[in-house]
Amino acid sequence: MSNPSSLSGPFATGLKPPYWAVIFASQREGRDAGYAEMADHMVDLARRQPGFLGMESTRDAQGFGITVSYWRSPEDIAQWRLHAEHSDARRLGREQWYSQFELRVAKVERAYAFERSAG
């Protein structure tokens, strides 16, 4: 069983496989229409779900982004999928915010970390 990673900084660190990853690659459209607020709210909400372990997310200047969230089990992922506010956000994503996305659910089998030592 993994412990939750540090929730500060861009990396999800210290997770011990096996655990699960949801890999979400998406292309944003030009219109904002509440996107940033909803995205922040979904991150806050996800962090409070059972089995949430961590998240890494980035988006480039062309609007192509990858967000990977990490979970204890596929059951935890399924529960988060059923959350009412998350369902609403996903609908808005398809209707307004994303022109295309690919979502993958994967079991993390191995992991390696590197951090430059100071000096």
Add this chain to the structure above:
Amino acid sequence: MSNPSSLSGPFATGLKPPYWAVIFASQREGRDAGYAEMADHMVDLARRQPGFLGMESTRDAQGFGITVSYWRSPEDIAQWRLHAEHSDARRLGREQWYSQFELRVAKVERAYAFERSAG
């Protein structure tokens, strides 16, 4: 067995699970020192390896990036890891280009795609 995805555009599309993902989250340092050329060369080289299926990659203005490459099997990933030029590039990454990274190897069990229809 998956077929290789389209190699154009930011998305790896049309892959049929199960297949494998290498999730590489990294923080770049300020110095460039040949990074862009090496990164492009590694992408070209990876695409020609046995079992390579596709890649998605993005990096934000703060230098935090996520690259996910997709592979037919863990054996294909292990072979790519042993490639001499790739080994050299990884060493330079640790020495010069990345202050921190997390690398995860995961088995993709399920996938969903969305693309906005025109009009």
